[in-house]
Amino acid sequence: MEPILAPKSIDLIALAPVLVLSVFAMGVLVLDLWAGKNKTLIMFVSLVGLLMTAISAFAKNPIPAFAFTDSYIVDHLSIFFTCIFTLSSAMAILLSSDYNEREEIKVGEYYALILLCTVGMIVLASSTDMIMIFLGIEIVSICLYVLAGFKRDDPVSNEAALKYFLLGAFATGFLLYGMTLVYGSTGSTNLFKIAEFVKTQGAQSNPLLLMGIVLLIIGLGFKVAAVPFHMWAPDVYQGSPTPVTAFMSVGPKAAAFAAFFRVFAETIPEMAPAWEMLLCSVAVLSMFVGNLGAIMQTNIKRMLAFSSISHAGYLLIAVIAKSSLAGSGLLFYMLTYTFTTFGAFGIIILLGRKGQENLEIENYSGLAYKHPILAISMTVFLLSLGGLPPFAGFVAKFYLFSAAMEEGFVALVIIAVLNSAISFYYYLKVVVFMYMKEPAGEFQISLAPMTLFVIIIGIIGTIDLGIFPDSIIALTNIP
């Protein structure tokens, strides 16, 4: 047996974002002992921590750099993803501050958990070893199980946490078994070594490896909520506290897609004939089930859950297309998705109040008469999610789909475009309620400043990325 050697040099600079954020997360936990009931200070420290993390992501030069015997990579993809994660977590924390006050969630661990979850996402997006991918996924998931059930006295939130936990742990079993079989058939957990093995040994027809890949698709497919592994998403999205729903529909999903892209598009593209058809069917199913399911929903959080399932379908196209252009498309799509999703959830939070969250689409009737600016913002977010120019969602879809066209996946792109058209039905349904129905009752909206701030960032991001996408697209280009 080969001896287990300690890594020769432990590159802490490469690990800087993870270390900085972990220190801040634990600092927040300790600080919480003295902070008392007012969590403003904790929130501020968390935001500073996220900012420092985003800055320290650029500490390693030159890229790509490797650390811990090639199991951790700092490259373009991981740095850009780190920025998306910190942005989304910062927006989630801003959304939470007002919401938690309203719902009387006066626990500082909430912020620490969001930070730790972000640590997991960064690990996940930067890992090039299956052990690290597994660890990253579990750090993210365990934090999210707790966050989903954070309203301890609310049976709905409890139930969401339980369902998420049981199905998440179940999916982890599949993911692990898949990793084990891939490990057993290639002899390494390192993605580079697996890639080399597949290239040189021509392991395309090794049944153990194929089985492992199928199980990997199940495990990762669960984490991104792709059909047929999506059953948890609507329930968990509906039951979780709204800022947590926004958080889990962006960051963890982006992280899981980073792992998806690294494993399938970068490590085993040679085996594409084996997994391409499978992923294609998962993508197509996700789009149809997501969009058709969303049409039938009356609860807006459930509707956005189904919409996020369909977005997982679109994003899988990037993995299937495999090219570096598709990778850039994935990055840009995730960035625009961050802005629009957090904006939309910000408005959902504003419309609720203690004890009555107003989550039915009917509650939006006549919003345009009372609060025209909020109604316009919501319209912008929903149309951007649907992919209407000139908003960011259109550019993101266009970019992603054209990358897939270049690789020759015409049928897949046609199905995706068709599905975008279907999606307008339910996005516009909300708009119709807001503009064309009489108000059912009084809106009691207290314009919470932090939530408004997030909505404004969302609007700026959505419109700016839609009209002037060039500079960001240049940044997403993977050299």
Next chain:
Amino acid sequence: MFEGTVPLAHYLTLSAVLFVIGIAGVLVRRNVIVVFMSIEIMLNAVNISLIAFDHYLNLSNGQIFSFMVMCVAAAEVSVGLAIIIALHRNKPTVNLDEFNLLKW
């Protein structure tokens, strides 16, 4: 080094059988705690095949991996039981079918 007379395939079969038993437990049983135990069986089935691969293919990564799996499983247990207790306070039952506030 000691070379066992039991071939690798036997270990893999054992692991696969345990894994399937775990899946069946999750899908069939309605008691939250039992479902939870079945998930642990799945994770341990994975550990068996990791260690078996290591032994027969002269590798070492799998042992580290199996330690990680155990660590994570322990963390998962603590969170999972905490969730079940929080749930139990609001609704004194451990039957999965009775958690139906959200449509499955």
